[in-house]
Amino acid sequence: MKDLAATPSVDMLIVGAGFAGLYMLYKARSLGLNALVIEGAPSVGGTWYHNRYPGARVDIQSMEYSFSFDEALQQEWHWSERYAPQPELLRYANHVADRFALRDGIRLSTRMAGAHFDEAAQRWTVRAEGGQRWSALFLVMASGPLSSPNLPDFAGLKDFAGPVHHTADWPHEPVDFSGQRVAVVGTGSSAVQAIPIIARQARELTVFQRTAAYAAPAHNAPLDPEFEARIKADYAGFRARNRRMHGGFGSLLPPNPVSALAASAEEREAAFEQRWKIGGFAILGAFNDLLLNEQSNALVAEFVRGKIRSTVKDPRTAQLLSPTHTIGCKRLCVDSGYYDTFNRPNVQLVDISRAPIERFTARGVRTGGREFEFDALVLATGFDAMTGTMLRLDLRGRSGLTIQQKWHAGPLNYLGLTIAGFPNLFNIAGPGSTSAFTNVIVAIEQHVDWIADCIGHLHAKGLSTIEATEPAEAAWAEHVNAAARRTVFLSCNSWYLGANIPGKPRMFMPLAGGFPQYAERCAQVARNGYEGFVLA
Numbered sequence: 136m137k138d139l140a141a142t143p144s145v146d147m148l149i150v151g152a153g154f155a156g157l158y159m160l161y162k163a164r165s166l167g168l169n170a171l172v173i174e175g176a177p178s179v180g181g182t183w184y185h186n187r188y189p190g191a192r193v194d195i196q197s198m199e200y201s202f203s204f205d206e207a208l209q210q211e212w213h214w215s216e217r218y219a220p221q222p223e224l225l226r227y228a229n230h231v232a233d234r235f236a237l238r239d240g241i242r243l244s245t246r247m248a249g250a251h252f253d254e255a256a257q258r259w260t261v262r263a264e265g266g267q268r269w270s271a272l273f274l275v276m277a278s279g280p281l282s283s284p285n286l287p288d289f290a291g292l293k294d295f296a297g298p299v300h301h302t303a304d305w306p307h308e309p310v311d312f313s314g315q316r317v318a319v320v321g322t323g324s325s326a327v328q329a330i331p332i333i334a335r336q337a338r339e340l341t342v343f344q345r346t347a348a349y350a351a352p353a354h355n356a357p358l359d360p361e362f363e364a365r366i367k368a369d370y371a372g373f374r375a376r377n378r379r380m381h382g383g384f385g386s387l388l389p390p391n392p393v394s395a396l397a398a399s400a401e402e403r404e405a406a407f408e409q410r411w412k413i414g415g416f417a418i419l420g421a422f423n424d425l426l427l428n429e430q431s432n433a434l435v436a437e438f439v440r441g442k443i444r445s446t447v448k449d450p451r452t453a454q455l456l457s458p459t460h461t462i463g464c465k466r467l468c469v470d471s472g473y474y475d476t477f478n479r480p481n482v483q484l485v486d487i488s489r490a491p492i493e494r495f496t497a498r499g500v501r502t503g504g505r506e507f508e509f510d511a512l513v514l515a516t517g518f519d520a521m522t523g524t525m526l527r528l529d530l531r532g533r534s535g536l537t538i539q540q541k542w543h544a545g546p547l548n549y550l551g552l553t554i555a556g557f558p559n560l561f562n563i564a565g566p567g568s569t570s571a572f573t574n575v576i577v578a579i580e581q582h583v584d585w586i587a588d589c590i591g592h593l594h595a596k597g598l599s600t601i602e603a604t605e606p607a608e609a610a611w612a613e614h615v616n617a618a619a620r621r622t623v624f625l626s627c628n629s630w631y632l633g634a635n636i637p638g639k640p641r642m643f644m645p646l647a648g649g650f651p652q653y654a655e656r657c658a659q660v661a662r663n664g665y666e667g668f669v670l671a
């Protein structure tokens with residue numbers, strides 16, 4: 136048996152040094168806690184460290200997708216583009232780590248293997264893959280909702296002789312596709328950003344598409360200095376207005392408070408057109424029911440299909456690129472020249488919706504009775520989202536209950552933050568919270584602040600543990616389901632539902648109820664003495 140006395144002890148162990156882990160460490164230190172971050176990668180930055188495929192950039196405007204907790208930080212940082220590219224986001228994460236002197240609290244290249252709740256000590260024993268152990272009073276999972284790449288079990292993948300790159304695990308050395316024949320599998324947000332750039336570099340590009348994607352133009356550009364100055368003149372006010380928005384962003388362009396069904400065809404077209412010119416997610420706010428009502432949704436979906444038809448010259452390719460599912464049901468992609476890329480003579484689209492990939496071979500892939508040859512393969516096949524990272528861990532709560540047992544039918548939790556049977560464990564921006572539907576930095580700040588207030592409350596009361604009750608958890612699951620049923624989000628196979636991973640329980644994981652309502656609910660629970668929890 137290991138000598139527990141020799142196990143270093145911390146007040147809080149934080150898993151992950153992305154934006155959530157960095158802010159949690161900063162906040163824990165401001166409470167006077169002895170906190171430690173462990174991070175599997177050799178760098179801070181989380182998602183912006185790993186997702187460095189060509190064209191990777193944020194799909195929320197840079198002036199909104201950044202921390203608000205420190206006025207000096209938000210005043211001094213300058214974004215170069217409307218939508219920041221991945222290298223700049225990674226520099227920002229590093230800047231935050233340096234500016235707030237966080238590095239000495241972060242162990243890089245230290246991947247969590249598991250954690251067991253020790254009921255006698257009322258503490259977590261956390262283990263890293265390298266064998267290091269820590270005893271922690273609080274365990275905070277800041278490991279991200281999209282951090283476990285989905286590598287489908289393709290037959291023969293190992294036989295392929297060329298390099299294989301996953302967009303979510305991109306090499307850190309430059310990848311040069313010049314003169315090569317490249318294949319991309321997948322057409323979600325990552326592929327939509329990568330394909331136009333790869334197409335310009337490669338000799339030939341073949342895109343294997345299972346489901347066509349809706350993409351709205353980013354209209355990315357250098358950041359307008361006047362706009363930046365206007366926002367910085369009242370950054371705190373801008374942040375506060377954004378926190379009152381459904382997704383925690385977009386206060387400069389609120390949704391039109393009218394149903395698409397109440398507008399005439401001309402009014403609709405004009406509203407869609409105006410929002411399309413603005414770009415990004417603006418189009419989904421052209422009317423107030425586009426994500427709530429399938430009829431309204433069909434109108435905007437057809438508008439986007441019209442844009443695809445008018446962009447893509449070959450009618451058969453245009454048709455293949457035209458999605459038929461409800462728009463927004465999978466996250467809308469934000470692109471820079473995606474559809475137009477299919478007008479290039481060196482790009483071909485292969486439909487694998489009816490005839491899936493049969494197998495990879497040394498030289499390429501076989502599908503639909505045809506063989507395609509290429510030199511390099513890009514898998515843009517997404518993530519085992521929201522639960523994948525937690526379920527890979529040996530995580531055991533009270534009475535040895537494993538997270539795999541607890542979540543066998545899908546992720547159960549209370550407020551998205553805590554799990555019955557797993558005392559003093561907090562999960563940031565995971566299932567059961569608005570994470571995926573929110574500007575995630577806004578979601579992270581709200582979660583971290585809530586956790587810090589909660590620990591402050593425990594200290595003030597001379598208590599040391601907080602644990603969700605099972606009835607509160609069951610009611611929360613129903614709340615998350617009910618919010619999803621009021622939307623169009625249940626109408627297609629998305630990662631929100633776990634539908635992209637064979638065998639994964641089908642359960643709608645993020646909370647679609649709106650960030651302000653969710654944040655108020657969390658605050659109300661705290662005001663009411665942490666109702667739904669047992670404090671001891």
Ligand code: N01
Binds near residue numbers: 193195466487516630
């Ligand atoms: O992953 P995805 P992603 N055979 O799951 C296909 C965020 N993000 O990395 O739709 C063949 O969306 C799959 O097909 P289908 C954002 O939240 C943001 O692109 O399942 N194909 C799909 O086309 C986003 O939603 C940005 O039928 C297979 C693709 O692979 C989330 O991350 C940029 C397959 C996966 O698309 C995930 O995006 C990037 C198989 N076996 C990501 N398995 C920004 O813009 C999967 N596919 C900030």
